Amino acid sequence: MLYAPKEEIYSRIDRLKKLMEKASMDGAFFHYKIDYYYLSGTMQDALLFVPVDDEPTLFVKREITRAKRESPLERIVSIRSIKEIISHIKPMKNVGLQLDVVPYNDVIKFRDIIGNVNLINCSSLTRELRKKKSAFELTLIERASAIQKMVYEYVPEVLTEGMTEIELGGILEAYAKALGHEGLLRVRSLNYEAYTWHVLSGRTGSIVSQSDSPMGGLGLSPAFPVGASMKKIKRNEPILIDFGICYHGYQSDQTRMFAIGSMPNPFTDAYEACREIHYKVLEKIIEGLTSRELFEFSKKLAEKLGYGDYYLGYKPHKVRFLAHGIGLELSEFPFIAANHDYPIEEGTVLAIEPKMVFPKQGACGIENTVHISNGKYRILTDTDERIIIV
């Protein structure tokens, strides 16, 4: 198991403190495990407190031995009840709390403990910090991408006519897990779960669902209405596999197209259009277009190529993003989206996924996880991009 090095963790804390100072925060509490993991190196049941002018304290409910092994922080304290933290903190005025994810009742109870302070959402700070990946983080994403490549290369060995979508998804997941895939993807949402088994064949690729994605899939039931289903995979239909991998908490996202026998049109041509959009947008990222400009550029290009009605879904189900940052969460900054307006900075990792959906017919598309740095882009998910015919 790899643990985050001490310099790595303290450099994150230092950068956080600078942002806290800018936001006039005297201290900030991190209740949500994704963020305190980023800042401490452990995901044991804990609460992280970072004062702007002092050493952070990790309060651990369970299990402190592992927390101490995993986290290089100097102050790690065992608590039985959250109330015990009060003896470890100084009076403060402006206090950061993760108001975007911590439930209302928990915030109210916590405010009763820390007293009458001015609460500010501190999640925006960690989300900002997490945008740029360090060399250590990049290594873990690269490892996730490497597992992913092996999974995609395994598809032709197991894909057969008549197996169900979920059967194929399960087999791929089992294969990935044996290689170190952690099985769950993580998203910052009360209601949205990230399924790792997006295996859609033929018409199920055109089925929309609750998720903010051009394709939803049929899923297995009204209680799991997304992703792979009990539909049997047939010959000569498009098979879209969008399969996220998580290694040591870091995710990589990828989509490739498969078919048994042959891939029919419009999918073959549309897939090439997706590839063209994908690579032209990457060039425009390097040229410095902003998120919104990139999104608009991709939309116009899709229209020019004759796919305006199908690009990123059909009306009224079109989605308004082309790419999402990726790391500890499946969807993090930066985005390439209609309503985001910033340049795509150096050091970010994003999953770019142009897709076309044809009503009642199916979907096709490509997705790669890409690192932007030194005025270049680098594809981390470097699996063969040709349509694989089995």
Place this chain on the structure above:
Amino acid sequence: MLYAPKEEIYSRIDRLKKLMEKASMDGAFFHYKIDYYYLSGTMQDALLFVPVDDEPTLFVKREITRAKRESPLERIVSIRSIKEIISHIKPMKNVGLQLDVVPYNDVIKFRDIIGNVNLINCSSLTRELRKKKSAFELTLIERASAIQKMVYEYVPEVLTEGMTEIELGGILEAYAKALGHEGLLRVRSLNYEAYTWHVLSGRTGSIVSQSDSPMGGLGLSPAFPVGASMKKIKRNEPILIDFGICYHGYQSDQTRMFAIGSMPNPFTDAYEACREIHYKVLEKIIEGLTSRELFEFSKKLAEKLGYGDYYLGYKPHKVRFLAHGIGLELSEFPFIAANHDYPIEEGTVLAIEPKMVFPKQGACGIENTVHISNGKYRILTDTDERIIIV
């Protein structure tokens, strides 16, 4: 796919309204998908509003065609923005909101929309309702248990010396998915995720982690510090498989013990002690002991049998529950726990899991999902309870 029948959904709504009346709520909003699924039959991206004296309205953001197919509710309305709900609701004084799960910022924004009302947590009402399972719900849990039985019976076919815990977990999950298992278990928590692949062998059974469970497991990394690991499974060590199954959103939980070659002591004897505790507690449920009394009874029995130091974990990591209700969530009412004091009512389904953990050696235990009704208990997870030697 099975959809919840209209009578089922409206009977739940009627029972909810009675509880709302008691709690003096004029109306209640359900943002969390587990609860609005229970009350509407759909998990599309939506918000459910139930006025105490009128027909409920389901506001659907995405995707209304599926929501209408899945939900028998009469009023299903498409919205693009949450602000649009205001034209559908009457002025109210006391309003239910799911304050235990909805993030603080979302509650504040929502209050800005609905105006100056008195907010009350309405999750307690659905959690109370969901305690008793209907015949329809029981059918789905039984189906989950049936899949589970097939998975446990599949273990001897695939378990071999030298495979890793996660490899075995992945194979079992793939097998379960092909049968309809939905892959994720659901818990009502910001930080706690339910892993479905609790495969622990030998010493990893004694490793504690962040989760409130007697055994944690090593997991795959500091970012996934629970459950199966890369440890290779060896001969003559206890292999504990605690593998939840989810079918149409309904879960079943089960634990059985396996070994390659032979099961060493103390595990063989301790397993029999677990079975004795399991069945004696079930008898005491029928006799009418309260949750706390049942917990105390089990603790004393474990001590009498000579397992006081190992029962439900070793000090200081002992857990304070023996059983949890199960249904749409892995952990719901009722519990058999040290600090819960109510009788276990008729109509509930619970997972009872006496386990023994021996420091640095491993764990053993049994778990069954049980239905309590007509003054009897019925084991739904009726897999052979003998230790399986491969």
